[in-house]
Amino acid sequence: GQQVMQIPQYQHVQEGEDFTTYCNSSTTLSNIQWYKQRPGGHPVFLIQLVKSGEVKKQKRLTFQFGEAKKNSSLHITATQTTDVGTYFCAGPGAGGTSYGKLTFGQGTILTVHP
Amino acid sequence: EAQVTQNPRYLITVTGKKLTVTCSQNMNHEYMSWYRQDPGLGLRQIYYSMNVEVTDKGDVPEGYKVSRKEKRNFPLILESPSPNQTSLYFCASSLTRQNTEAFFGQGTRLTVV
Numbered sequence: 001g002q003q004v005m006q007i008p009q010y011q012h013v014q015e016g017e018d019f020t021t022y023c024n025s026s027t028t029l030s031n032i033q034w035y036k037q038r039p040g041g042h043p044v045f046l047i048q049l050v051k052s053g054e055v056k057k058q059k060r061l062t063f064q065f066g067e068a069k070k071n072s073s074l075h076i077t078a079t080q081t082t083d084v085g086t087y088f089c090a091g092p093g094a095g096g097t098s099y100g101k102l103t104f105g106q107g108t109i110l111t112v113h114p
Numbered sequence: 115e116a117q118v119t120q121n122p123r124y125l126i127t128v129t130g131k132k133l134t135v136t137c138s139q140n141m142n143h144e145y146m147s148w149y150r151q152d153p154g155l156g157l158r159q160i161y162y163s164m165n166v167e168v169t170d171k172g173d174v175p176e177g178y179k180v181s182r183k184e185k186r187n188f189p190l191i192l193e194s195p196s197p198n199q200t201s202l203y204f205c206a207s208s209l210t211r212q213n214t215e216a217f218f219g220q221g222t223r224l225t226v227v
Contacts, residue, residue, distance in 0.1 A: 001173070009154065033215070042204060042218040043157065088156060092211070100170055100211065102147065106156035 002027045004091050006105030014113050019076040021108035023089035030092055032065055032072045037086045037107070046074075079112045086110070116141045120205050120219035127195055127226055135190045135222050137205030143217075145208045146188040147172065148180065150201040151221075157204065163188055164211065195226040 003026040013019050023032065031050045035043040047056055049065035049072060056063045062075045076083055086107040093101035118139045127133055139146065147162035149172075159172030163182040177199055179191040188207075192199060205219040 006156070035216075042221050043206075043216075044218070045215040048215065090157075090216075100162055100164055101159055101172055102162070102216070103159065103173070104149070104157040106154060 002091070002093055002101070002103050004089060004103045004105045006089055006108055008108055009106060010109050010111075012111045012113065013079050015081060016078050019079050019083070019110055021074050021087050021089075021110075023072045023074075023091075023105050025070045025091050025103075027091075027094055028069050030069075030094065032069075033090045034063060034072075034074055035088045035090065035104075037088065039085060041085075043088060076110075079110070081112050081114055084110060084112050116217070118205055118207050118217050118219040120203075120222050123220060123222060125222060125224050127224070129196055129226055130194050133192050133195060133224075135192075135203060135205075135224070137188045137190065137219060138186050139188075139207040139217070140186065141207060141209075141217065142185065143207035144185070144210050145214075146182065147206050147216075148178070148188070148190045149204045149206065150174065150199075151204060152201050160190070160203075195224075197226045200224060200226050 005024045033048045034046040037043045053067045054065040060077045064073045086109045088104050088107045090104045121136045144165045148160040149157040151157050158174045161180040163169045203222045206216040208214045208216045
């Protein structure tokens with residue numbers, strides 16, 4: 001079945017450093033979504049990318065969707081303590097037995113040291 | 115306020131005692147799903163529902179049941195809970211299918227002893 005792999009599993013940074021998490025799917029995706037989960041909280045939608053090669057920015061966050069639509073990345077510039085949390089990517093199933101499924105990566109836990 | 119409401123938030127139960135975790139959304143969403151979250155494994159989809167009376171298995175459905183009799187409600191049923199079902203559970207809904215923004219409930223932390 002479809003697999004979505006995310007690396008790294010953990011990332012510790014000093015405040016002000018940059019951070020990147022990568023997401024790779026075993027199958028071509030129609031779109032990819034990114035979510036953030038604060039410690040003790042629930043996942044919250046950040047963004048959805050649909051087009052091949054798409055790049056979207058939200059303030060200090062930059063999201064990219066690969067040309068082959070099988071990988072994606074989230075880059076945070078100059079991290080702040082408010083960026084702490086777990087970042088997940090998620091990809092929908094394409095068809096067959098995967099139709100209707102939404103598969104999440106394992107998540108990257110980001111800690112920021114002030 | 116648009117939201118997904120799960121109950122209970124915390125539950126400790128004993129092996130074999132049937133339980134139901136409720137999930138309700140007020141956004142008229144068609145697509146609803148259940149996930150479990152375990153350390154190092156991310157969010158794994160248990161069951162999903164594309165609409166009323168339409169449910170299907172996710173990646174880890176063993177030991178769980180669901181029903182979708184009304185559009186707003188999607189309860190998760192554990193007929194005979196076991197300790198390996200100790201986990202953090204999230205219900206989520208989205209407007210259509212699984213390729214639009216998902217709204218998550220607050221989570222239910224379940225412990226089976």
